Amino acid sequence: MISQKAQYALRALIALAKAEPEVALSIAEIAEEQRIPKKFLEQILLDLKHQGIVMSRRGKAGGYRLLRTPDRIAFGEVLRLVDGPLAPLPCLSRIAYRRCDSCIDEETCEIRKVFARVAEATREVLDTVTIADAIENPELVTSAA
Structure with missing residues (x-):
């Protein structure tokens, strides 16, 4: 399960991606449109x-905009930034590998083998589906999940 913070981050990025390219959205605009608490959104x-x-840009026309195009922001990247590793077990993490405390042998661990398949399928979806995909191809996102 992803955290509420990760959901808010993705919703904020989608809102920014839907805005005109040179238009900065204020925290208040994003918070109201996406129903995200303003203080939480500020931190995100x-x-x-x-x-x-x-x-971000300060001033009367200030606010936030995307620094990269929506097709260059993958869901997996955002989730890792907000929630940390995607792997369901620490021994499967690519960025925070740690041997499981109760593991006898990683090579023969039946639990690890099953969850390795889960981790790979999860990475396949989350590292290939972008913010642009979520906006432009809802069918792709639905079929990928």
């Missing part, structure tokens, strides 16, 4: 800014 957008996904 700040995190996404530090990761180079969005940029």
